[in-house]
Amino acid sequence: MTSDDSSTTATRLPSWANRDFQLLVSASFISGLGNSGATIAAAYAVIDTGGSATDVGVVAAARTLAMVVFLLIGGAVADRIPRQRVMVSANTVNALSQGLFALLVLAGHPPLWQMAALTAVGGTAQAFFSPASQGLVMSTVEPAHAGKAFSVFRLATNGANIGGAAIGGALIAALGPGWVLAVDAIGFAVAGGLRARLSVREAARVEKSGMIRDLREGWREFVSRSWLWGIVVQFAVVNAMTSAAQSVYGPLVSRDHLGGAGPWGLALAADGVGTVLGGLLMIRWKPRRILLSGTLGVFPLALPLVALALALPLWALVAAELTAGVAIEVFGVGWMVALHQEIPEDKMSRVSAYDWLGSIAVMPLGLALAGPAATAFGRTQSLWGSAVLVVVLTAAVLVLPDVRRLERGHGVAVPEPAADATGTALPAAPREGTAAGLPQAPAPLTPQ
Incomplete structure (x- = not known):
């Protein structure tokens, strides 16, 4: 790269957004x-194939159930x-499984x-990917830039939901769900190739004690914070x-009242637009009480x-x-900063694995029971019940003092970056976190 190219790039990107962060x-x-x-393609x-609401829920629940079974192992492995x-x-595994799913759908009615x-x-x-990904973002930037990095990271990821949902819905209507699944398989392969090029320096791994001991340590960290386990x-x-509504009820309501996959894809794309707007908001807005503001953002779900x-x-x-x-992006950024x-x-x-496990533990049951609940009580009544639960539980979390009081820290000391074999500076590994209540810094997902 020439010096002119470097200066041009520097004017486009902030200095903290290094090569590894860009790849990630x-x-x-x-x-x-x-x-x-x-996600839409799997439902359709x-x-x-003539599947019922229960069948849609079973397929969606299979993915989540597998995550529940393997998340703790994935968290321990990633540490x-x-x-x-x-x-x-x-x-790589995701690319292969989605590719085979696409072939089966394109070949007929699996x-x-x-x-x-x-x-x-x-x-x-995903059970192995999610806990690992939670810790890797901070390995690409200095802790002082964590808030902006999380906002930009989520902004890009959520921005993909806009085009993905809208284009996916249109492709399903025009070509069928198999082609969308094939595109997803290719996307996983390309993403894996980009992540393979990362050159981040991670913090030292845990001692090679038993996995059970590792999980116990993670559990102690998890239960020691009321804001963490409460949320x-x-x-x-x-x-x-919300997953039952998006995976089961939404496609069916769209089929019966809105015109099918295309309108439902547009509705999900609007959610993506909202997360992008929320991400832009959170780049500039830094609420002092990050969990209070974030929890208030859960009500609009x-x-x-x-x-x-x-x-x-x-x-x-x-x-x-x-x-x-x-609203949920306000929560998402605050949650990542707090963690x-x-x-x-x-x-x-390991803590992220408990976070993910708790956050999705009931999803397989919710997805599997969405169809039977609609049959027993009616789809409309089931949706109303879901909305009431979201509001009541969010209000209950606000009773926890730490959720209301936990504040954003004012930055931590950043160690000097190490250098690789060529003498090139590597991103500084984040220092060990500041536990709640310690004086080093004032007390400060998930949705997947």
């Missing part, structure tokens, strides 16, 4: 672009070996068990309700559930999804 963001954008469309692959290696391996099995394989890979319990139910329950016109559903997207500010870096993947 690019990989997340590409995989997110395919994944957002594939089941519907196109033992390089997170980059874990993420690349998971991307049986339900095959679709459920392949989504379970993808969920297993995770909240999202265990909130995620179950009930709006899309209400819109679906009332079978409102598309414009109203789009507005509800847009508002929910903005990285309060949790020791060498235990981050």
Whole structure:
């Protein structure tokens, strides 16, 4: 690269957004672009075979159930070996499973068990990927830039949801769900290749003690913070309700009242637009009480559930999804900042695994019961019940003092960056986190 090229790049990107951060963001954008469309495609692959609401829920639940089973193992592994290696391996498995899913759908009408099995394989890979990815972002930037880095990272990832959902819905309507699944497989392969090029220097791994001991240490970190386990319990139910609406009720309401996959893809794209707007907001806005402001942003998640329950016109559903997207991004950025500010870096993947496990533990049950609940109580009543649960549980979390009081830190000391064999400075590894209540810094997901 010439000096002119370097100066041009410098004017476009902030100095902290180094090569590794750019690769990480690019990989997340590409995989997110395919994944957002594939979520819709999987539902319509089941519907196109004549599947019922229960069948759609079973296929969606298979992925989440696999994540629940393997998340703790994935978190322990990611704190033992390089997170980059874990993420690349998971991307490879996802590419293969989605590619086979696409071939089966394009070849005909695969049986339900095959679709459920392949989504379970993808969920297993995600169980290893998610805890590793939570800790890797901070390995690419200095802690002083954590807030902006998280906002930009989520902004790019959520931006992919806009195009992915809209394009995915249009492709499903025009060509069928198989092609969208094939694009997702290619996206995973490309993302894995980009992540393989990362040259981050991670903090020292945990001592080679037994895995059970590692998990116990992570559990102690998790339960010692009321704000952490309280919000995770909240999202265990909130995620179950919203995932049932997006994976089961939403496609069916769209089929019956809005015109099919295209409008539903547009509604999900509006949610993506909202997250982008929320990300832009959070780059500039740094609320002092990050969990209080974030938890208030969970209330609007009930709006899309209400819109679906009332079978409102598309414009109203789009507005509800847009508002929910903005609000949940306020929570998402605050949550990531709180985790990285309060949790020791060498235990981050294990704590993240408990976070993910708790947040999705009820999702398989919610997805599997969405169809039977609609049969027993009616789809409209089930959606209203989901909306009420979101509001009540979010209000309950605000009772916890730490959720109301936890504040953003004012920065931590950044160690001098190490150098690689060529003498090139490497990104500084984040120092061990500041536990809640310690004086080093004032007390400061998830949705996937």
